Amino acid sequence: MSTFGAPPAGNPNALTPGDCCVPQPGNDGISCLKWSPTANILVSGNWDGGLRCWQVHEQGGQIQAMPAAQVNHPNNAPVLSACISADGTKVFSGGCDKAVRMYQLGQAPPNNVPFQIGTHDQPVKGVGYIRSSNLVVSGGWDSKLKFWDQRQQQPVGVFDLPERVYDLDVHENLLVVATAGRHIIEYDCSGQPREHSRVTALHKYQSRCISCFPDSKGFAVGSIEGRVAVHYLENGAGKQSFTFKCHRQESSVYAVNGIAFHPVHGTFATVGSDEAVNFWDKDIKSRIYSFTETKRPISCAAFNNQGNLFAYASSYDWSKGSSNVPQGNEIFIHKVKDDEILSKNRNVSGHNR
Secondary structure: OOOOOEOOOOOOOOOOOOOEEOOOOOOOOEEEEEEOOOOOEEEEEEOOOEEEEEEEEEEOOEEEEEEEEEEEOHHHOOEEEEEEOOOOOEEEEEEOOOEEEEEEOOOOOHHHOOEEEEEOOOOEEEEEEEOOOOEEEEEEOOOEEEEEOOOOOOOOEEEEOOOOEEEEEEEOOEEEEEEHHHEEEEEEOOOOOEEEEEEEOOOOOOEEEEEEOOOOOEEEEEEOOOEEEEEEOOOEOOEOOEEEEOOEEOOEEOOEEEEEEOOOOOOEEEEEOOOOEEEEEOOOOEEEEEOOOOOOOEEEEEEOOOOOEEEEEEOOOOOOOOOOOOOOOEEEEEEOOHHHHOOOOEOOOOOEO
16 A cells, blocks of 8 residues: 555645645656546656556545556657557557557566557657547657557558647547647548648747647647637637636746646646646636646646546646756646536536526
């Protein structure tokens, strides 16, 4: 039991005192957090080259996390992105070794290095899994989007992009890619993936993160200047694309490091360089809940498939360069309450009253 995460007593980097502090989070910055779609298994990617997994459950009313596995990209090359297959058996990752890799959960790979299924000419910044076709999609700083079937090391499809990939996300048959230059490219992945449309992000500065709506009817993009753009694929009555300011403190502006949608209610979390976490409702254009600021930037976050657990990383995001780097990296798991993620104008099923 000593290896299980325990709720920290007054940990200044946790959102609430009861949040589970995940053990063995790694020795360098945490770039991504992903939950399995089939079980409470949490996966992280780190700048130390590690890809780590934990089994998470509740015991005695407390959330607990047990280290389950760790594999590493070669030469400690930073892991920049990860995703999990629809059946929860495989983890895919991309990073600074320019490779797309696959790890079969529960099976130790040779030399503890995940199997390479693809490659780019530059670091791989984003990976995603397309359930309908069982394809893995990867986007790199080589301005390429590639699709892989896991059984061969040649892509089954390649798209040229206008710029380097900064982030991508997949939900059902919607794939969205955010690149440098504020380009957003939308793809329809029903059948053979094909480009649907291109738009320019509504915010005025560099995009940093992107996330699909749970109903696949749009997406949200976070920028380096403390602003989120909410884009609908089809504008309609009450569904007009818009932007809003967040992660700002008086005259200071901070990057939005991550956007995580709640899988049930469609509300969402933003995390930022200002050490803050906020929950929002896009339908009524309102903030639902704001947590007390932590003592480190929040680099990434994710809700589990049921929406009752929220994982977040207290980790340096390099927003201030190499000076005054805060020590340590931690991952926490917060048990989500209805009044935090559900606005008063919604009922518990997630539909507007």
